Amino acid sequence: xxxxxxxxxxxxxxxxxxxxxxxxxxxxxxxxxxxxxxxxxxxxxxxxxxxxxxxxxxxxxxxxxxxxxxxxxxxxxxxxxxxxxxxxxxxxxxxxxxxxxxxxxxxxxxxxxxxxxxxxxxxxxxxxxxx
Numbered sequence: 001x002x003x004x005x006x007x008x009x010x011x012x013x014x015x016x017x018x019x020x021x022x023x024x025x026x027x028x029x030x031x032x033x034x035x036x037x038x039x040x041x042x043x044x045x046x047x048x049x050x051x052x053x054x055x056x057x058x059x060x061x062x063x064x065x066x067x068x069x070x071x072x073x074x075x076x077x078x079x080x081x082x083x084x085x086x087x088x089x090x091x092x093x094x095x096x097x098x099x100x101x102x103x104x105x106x107x108x109x110x111x112x113x114x115x116x117x118x119x120x121x122x123x124x125x126x127x128x129x130x131x
Contacts, residue, residue: 041072041088043117044095050114051102061105068098096125103127 048069051057057065071094078090103111103126115122 039117040092040121041095043115043121044099045069045072046116047099047111047114047122051106051111054110054114056107056110057102058105061102064098064101064105068095071095099125100127 048065051065052062052069072091077087079086079088099111099122108126111126112119112122
C-alpha cells in the first residue's frame with residue numbers, strides 16, 4: 001500500500017511540474033494564434049466562474065457554462081490530453097460552443113465584462129452583435 005501511495009504522489013508531482021512548465025512556456029510564446037490558444041482555456045475558466053455568480057445571467061446559460069466547465073475539468077476526454085497540440089481541442093470546442101450559446105442568452109456587455117482575455121478573441125467567438 002505504501003508503494004502505491006508513493007507512486008501516486010510522484011505522479012501528482014510530475015503532473016503539476018508539467019503544468020508549470022507548460023504555463024511557463026506559454027507565457028514565452030510570441031503574440032499570435034498560439035499564444036491566444038494557450039490562454040483560451042484559462043480565460044474561459046475565469047469567465048465561467050464570473051458568469052456563474054452574475055445575477056443577470058439566465059439559468060439556462062449558467063447550466064450551459066457549468067457543463068462546459070465540468071467538461072474541461074473532467075479527466076475523461078474525446079481526445080486524450082497527452083497528444084501534443086490536438087489534446088485540448090475537444091475542451092476548446094465544447095467551451096466555445098457553450099460560450100456562443102451563453103452569448104445569445106446573456107447581454108453582450110455582461111459577457112465582455114466577464115472575459116479576462118483579449119477582447120478580440122471573445123468578439124470573434126461570439127460573432128457580430130445582433131441589432
